[in-house]
Amino acid sequence: MQPTDITNPxxxxxxxxxxxxCPAHTDVPGYIRLIAxxxxxxxxxxxxxxxxxxxxxxxxxxxxxxxxxxxxxxxEEPVAICRLKRVAADLRDNIRDRLPTAPVEKSGKxxxxxxxxxxxxxxxxxxxxxxxxxxxxxxxDVPGGLMRSNIPSFRxxxxxxxxxxxxxxxxxxxxxxxxxxxxxxxxxxEGYDAIFIGSGAPKGxxxxxxxxxxxxxxxxxxxxxxxxxxxxxxxxxxxxxxxxVGNTAMDCCRSSLRLGAKNVKVMARKPRAFFKASEWELKDxxxxxxxxxxxxSPKEFVVEAGKLVGMKxxxxxxxxxxQGKIVAQRITGETFVPCDDVVLAIGQDNAFPWIERDLGxxxxxxxxxxxxxxxxxxxxxxxxxxxxxxxxxxxIIWAVEHGHQAAISIHKYCRxxxxxxxxxxxxxxxxxxxxxxxxxxxxxxxxxxxxxxPHLSLLERFKDLDFEVELGFDAERAVREVERCLNCDxxxxxxxxxxxxxxxxxDVCPVKCLTMTRNGDETDxxxxxxxxxxxxxxxxxxxxxxxxxxxxxxxxxDLCVHCGLCAERCPTAAWDMQKFTLAVPxxxxxxxxxxxxxxxxxxxx
Amino acid sequence: xxxxxxxxxxxPQSPRNKLGLTVRDYEGGMSTLCAxxxxxxxxxxxxxxxxxxxxxxxxxxxxxxxxxxxxxxxxFAKQSHGFNTVHGRxxxxxxxxxxxxxxxxxxxxxxxxxxxxxxxxxxxxxxxxNVNMLYIIENNGVYGLTxxxxxxxxxxxxxxxxxxxxxQPPIDPCRMAISMGAGFVxxxxxxxxxxxxxxxxxxxxxxxxxxxxxxxPCVTFNDHEGSTKSYEYxxxxxxxxxxxxxxxxxxxLKVQYKAGEAMxxxxxxxxxxxxxxxxxxxxxxxxxSIYSYLEQYQQAGEVITGLLYYDDNLxxxxxxxxxxxxxxxxxxxxxxxxGDDALQVLQNVWR
Ligand SMILES: Cc1cc2nc3c(=O)[nH]c(=O)nc-3n(C[C@H](O)[C@H](O)[C@H](O)COP(=O)(O)OP(=O)(O)OC[C@H]3O[C@@H](n4cnc5c(N)ncnc54)[C@H](O)[C@@H]3O)c2cc1C
Ligand SMILES: Cc1ncc(C[n+]2csc(CCOP(=O)(O)OP(=O)(O)O)c2C)c(N)n1
Ligand code: SF4
Ligand code: SF4
Ligand code: SF4
Ligand code: SF4
Ligand SMILES: [Mg+2]
Numbered sequence: 021m022q023p024t025d026i027t028n029p030x031x032x033x034x035x036x037x038x039x040x041x042c043p044a045h046t047d048v049p050g051y052i053r054l055i056a057x058x059x060x061x062x063x064x065x066x067x068x069x070x071x072x073x074x075x076x077x078x079x080x081x082x083x084x085x086x087x088x089x090x091x092x093x094x095x096e097e098p099v100a101i102c103r104l105k106r107v108a109a110d111l112r113d114n115i116r117d118r119l120p121t122a123p124v125e126k127s128g129k130x131x132x133x134x135x136x137x138x139x140x141x142x143x144x145x146x147x148x149x150x151x152x153x154x155x156x157x158x159x160x161d162v163p164g165g166l167m168r169s170n171i172p173s174f175r176x177x178x179x180x181x182x183x184x185x186x187x188x189x190x191x192x193x194x195x196x197x198x199x200x201x202x203x204x205x206x207x208x209x210e211g212y213d214a215i216f217i218g219s220g221a222p223k224g225x226x227x228x229x230x231x232x233x234x235x236x237x238x239x240x241x242x243x244x245x246x247x248x249x250x251x252x253x254x255x256x257x258x259x260x261x262x263x264x265v266g267n268t269a270m271d272c273c274r275s276s277l278r279l280g281a282k283n284v285k286v287m288a289r290k291p292r293a294f295f296k297a298s299e300w301e302l303k304d305x306x307x308x309x310x311x312x313x314x315x316x317s318p319k320e321f322v323v324e325a326g327k328l329v330g331m332k333x334x335x336x337x338x339x340x341x342x343q344g345k346i347v348a349q350r351i352t353g354e355t356f357v358p359c360d361d362v363v364l365a366i367g368q369d370n371a372f373p374w375i376e377r378d379l380g381x382x383x384x385x386x387x388x389x390x391x392x393x394x395x396x397x398x399x400x401x402x403x404x405x406x407x408x409x410x411x412x413x414x415x416i417i418w419a420v421e422h423g424h425q426a427a428i429s430i431h432k433y434c435r436x437x438x439x440x441x442x443x444x445x446x447x448x449x450x451x452x453x454x455x456x457x458x459x460x461x462x463x464x465x466x467x468x469x470x471x472x473x474p475h476l477s478l479l480e481r482f483k484d485l486d487f488e489v490e491l492g493f494d495a496e497r498a499v500r501e502v503e504r505c506l507n508c509d510x511x512x513x514x515x516x517x518x519x520x521x522x523x524x525x526x527d528v529c530p531v532k533c534l535t536m537t538r539n540g541d542e543t544d545x546x547x548x549x550x551x552x553x554x555x556x557x558x559x560x561x562x563x564x565x566x567x568x569x570x571x572x573x574x575x576x577x578d579l580c581v582h583c584g585l586c587a588e589r590c591p592t593a594a595w596d597m598q599k600f601t602l603a604v605p606x607x608x609x610x611x612x613x614x615x616x617x618x619x620x621x622x623x624x625x
Numbered sequence: 626x627x628x629x630x631x632x633x634x635x636x637p638q639s640p641r642n643k644l645g646l647t648v649r650d651y652e653g654g655m656s657t658l659c660a661x662x663x664x665x666x667x668x669x670x671x672x673x674x675x676x677x678x679x680x681x682x683x684x685x686x687x688x689x690x691x692x693x694x695x696x697x698x699x700x701f702a703k704q705s706h707g708f709n710t711v712h713g714r715x716x717x718x719x720x721x722x723x724x725x726x727x728x729x730x731x732x733x734x735x736x737x738x739x740x741x742x743x744x745x746x747x748x749x750x751x752x753x754x755n756v757n758m759l760y761i762i763e764n765n766g767v768y769g770l771t772x773x774x775x776x777x778x779x780x781x782x783x784x785x786x787x788x789x790x791x792x793q794p795p796i797d798p799c800r801m802a803i804s805m806g807a808g809f810v811x812x813x814x815x816x817x818x819x820x821x822x823x824x825x826x827x828x829x830x831x832x833x834x835x836x837x838x839x840x841x842p843c844v845t846f847n848d849h850e851g852s853t854k855s856y857e858y859x860x861x862x863x864x865x866x867x868x869x870x871x872x873x874x875x876x877x878l879k880v881q882y883k884a885g886e887a888m889x890x891x892x893x894x895x896x897x898x899x900x901x902x903x904x905x906x907x908x909x910x911x912x913x914s915i916y917s918y919l920e921q922y923q924q925a926g927e928v929i930t931g932l933l934y935y936d937d938n939l940x941x942x943x944x945x946x947x948x949x950x951x952x953x954x955x956x957x958x959x960x961x962x963x964g965d966d967a968l969q970v971l972q973n974v975w976r
Binding site: 093094095457458463464465467520521522523524526527528530531532533551552554568569579581583585588589590591592 | 628629630631632633634635636637638639640648649656659660661662663665666668669672815816818842844848856857860
């Protein structure tokens with residue numbers, strides 16, 4: 021193999037699994053160390069730079085970082101990253117005067133954003149400090165999009181959402197509530213320099229089975245949740261069936277319990293391994309005694325004398341292959357399940373009835389617009405898309421990342437620059453050696469199990485729809501959980517010319533991830549390591565030829581626990597532990613590109 | 626020396642041996658030696674071998690004298706028996722232990738100072754007795770622990786850290802062991818585990834005294850330019866004369882060797898050592914020729930390595946003394962030591 025190019029920020033970025041897994045590349049180890057030091061405001065602001073809504077995301081983020089987390093490969097349970105984020109938001113001081121502001125001098129550019137969901141808000145957050153005038157059109161009377169209308173308040177309290185939206189709007193955004201955009205053509209006619217469409221994927225999927233239109237007790241999940249949020253609905257029958265097992269279904273079943281349902285069943289067509297809902301959302305629902313019924317395929321709504329009495333289901337049986345894929349399915353019978361209400365939670369679709377089809381914007385067969393995946397520009401050059409509107413329903417953190425990227429494009433577009441010619445990620449490395457056996461991070465491995473978040477008791481939580489179930493970590497629990505983090509940004513950096521091939525690092529490594537051997541191609545090398553490197557998602561770090569024997573030093577990044585022992589045992593400092601800072605460019609950086617070192621210094625991490 | 630404990634975490638795909646143990650189960654305490662010391666690498670090799678041979682840790686006995694090298698038994702097999710003797714006296718304690726319980730795997734770890742300076746006499750007599758043990762000399766040419774004075778293995782002209790040259794001729798433990806009648810004599814290098822691992826395995830399986838002189842650089846006091854025991858010097862002057870592969874008892878020999886090309890030796894436990902010539906006419910069974918071969922190369926400053934001499938026809942200590950097969954420590958005390966009356970009877974036989 022060729023020696024690994026560690027000057028490419030991508031290489032070490034991949035080693036920080038959580039940061040890599042986060043669509044917005046939040047510096048997780050950086051901010052959680054700040055939390056452990058009690059620097060909650062700094063942790064909050066570091067977070068906010070990338071993900072804009074730390075308080076919201078600390079509660080309801082889809083947390084792609086957690087399945088990616090290295091700790092999960094080392095001892096099963098990942099670091100409770102999301103819950104730590106919330107600690108920063110809960111315990112911080114007033115940070116008003118540290119938030120970005122809009123300059124007095126304006127750029128003269130006017131930009132319209134459609135929808136006041138997280139995607140548009142992220143765009144506004146990045147463009148306001150550049151002096152652009154931002155107008156947001158929102159159909160509802162309150163901003164926030166699905167965060168407001170669909171995510172129930174027992175998971176996301178309103179005041180948290182209000183405060184983080186205000187941080188953006190208070191920079192001077194012209195927020196026009198209750199103003200639905202009915203024609204893009206008309207909006208284009210208003211002379212904006214650019215338009216961003218962050219209108220979401222607003223259409224809940226229907227289930228067109230016999231009996232569907234004979235009762236008004238069959239609801240579409242996202243519309244029903246919205247009615248609850250806006251207090252148009254405040255009750256439901258005793259027996260409720262939820263169709264579908266995605267995250268929307270989990271919110272529907274738990275909301276039902278709070279509206280008075282006594283017996284709630286989530287009906288799934290397939291076995292548990294095929295559920296779309298995150299494992300933690302399933303657990304939270306099951307903790308509230310929601311029954312999840314598998315292998316039931318909906319067949320018919322049963323309505324007697326104009327009243328919904330239940331649903332018929334086909335009983336399913338599946339054959340799985342060795343990989344767990346379904347290879348055959350059979351119907352083995354039929355059953356009737358009585359109920360008073362049915363909520364359909366089987367997905368969302370995009371819908372753009374207000375966008376004329378002759379503006380140069382193409383749509384695919386599912387009404388999803390054709391958008392450039394890097395620039396978020398559409399066929400109509402001054403119209404950009406982001407969030408659920410761009411590529412179909414995803415989640416908040418993706419919408420925020422789309423917002424950042426679209427903001428860069430819009431800024432460049434307004435300045436007459438090529439939107440595709442963007443700044444690349446930068447990086448900074450600095451040694452963390454403090455003494456012979458001392459590092460500026462906590463390098464010892466803590467074998468504690470994942471810290472549990474306390475919940476409001478089952479007796480208390482149903483008393484009010486707004487009672488938040490999760491209570492969050494206190495500072496003490498947070499510190500304990502931070503210690504589980506392996507500090508994956510503390511990189512092992514190797515200088516081949518210094519190595520005397522004494523084997524010390526190889527012998528001391530607890531997970532046997534280092535090997536000195538003759539070079540070979542990747543498949544061959546992977547098998548010849550101290551422990552074969554079979555996780556192909558994780559890279560091999562290969563050195564240049566070593567001075568004494570011309571062998572190479574190979575590191576399998578997969579399970580390194582960043583304990584620094586290799587560097588401690590190395591007599592020549594050929595291995596060093598160095599803090600890696602990824603410098604992610606934002607719209608504001610297109611004016612003056614920052615030195616990655618400045619970013620590292622600013623946060624003192 | 627490190628402040629943190631070695632993380633308990635292990636690689637989930639870590640291989641397990643016949644006892645279900647991972648290599649980490651053969652580790653000891655955290656090393657307190659200098660970072661990069663060759664001795665730590667020898668420790669690593671012992672750990673690996675004990676793991677691969679599936680030796681039950683509690684059936685191992687590790688013995689040593691005094692010195693950095695002699696500290697190393699603390700860093701492997703923490704669940705085994707151990708004895709740290711007075712400087713240079715490990716061979717007598719090992720002989721005694723072995724006499725009492727022949728049923729353990731004995732590993733002696735010593736230094737060039739411990740074995741060739743203060744302990745030279747003890748070393749020679751352990752060879753003569755043919756104690757059934759593996760005796761590793763971690764040879765760095767200096768007294769590491771006392772800050773780098775030349776030891777008895779320092780080569781003529783080798784320079785100390787501050788420039789002084791060694792004036793006294795070196796003792797070569799291999800030539801000495803061969804002349805004393807050892808049946809298994811090898812030399813290797815801490816920085817070459819590919820060679821070292823099979824030698825340690827073979828040495829452990831050999832019945833009788835097996836000595837391995839492992840060049841094991843002292844990074845702190847003897848790894849500079851001008852030293853003949855540095856990593857760099859050893860690598861530049863390293864010549865394998867004979868290559869030894871170890872084949873465990875359970876495995877069949879897969880390869881057939883042509884006569885003259887390789888020589889398989891079957892050990893008492895059914896394992897085999899396959900000796901393969903690397904250098905010219907070297908014959909690991911011909912004492913006289915080896916002796917002059919080693920002498921000649923040593924004069925030239927070269928380091929000849931591999932299984933240098935092998936003779937499996939020697940009787941080990943228990944056979945020589947006609948001791949019963951059952952370990953003495955397992956025999957009931959009354960039977961082992963039948964008392965004063967029995968002694969009188971015995972003495973009367975010779976009166
Ligand atoms: C029940 C449910 C639970 C969810 N839970 C989570 C969760 O826990 N974590 C997570 O990360 N994600 C969750 N999601 C997904 C997440 O809410 C969305 O991915 C995210 O809100 C998308 O943001 P957006 O800005 O693209 O669009 P939206 O949030 O949908 O905002 C779009 C806004 O545009 C407005 N609008 C639409 N058309 C017009 C128009 N023509 N004129 C003016 N305004 C218009 C809408 O009123 C809305 O306010 C959940 C989704 C649902 C349905
Ligand atoms: C009886 C006695 N004499 C002298 C010493 C001092 N001493 C301690 S270690 C040592 C030399 C050890 O050298 P070596 O065996 O080569 O071990 P190394 O430290 O080089 O590995 C000496 C002379 C001692 N401990 N005991
Ligand atoms: S262990 Fe810490 S740094 Fe590593 S992936 Fe998990 S949270 Fe991120
Ligand atoms: S930091 Fe070094 S010693 Fe520790 S696990 Fe990683 S490679 Fe191994
Ligand atoms: S400890 Fe340092 S010098 Fe020794 S092999 Fe490892 S990198 Fe090379
Ligand atoms: S002094 Fe020399 S022999 Fe002793 S531990 Fe240090 S490097 Fe090893
Ligand atoms: Mg020595």
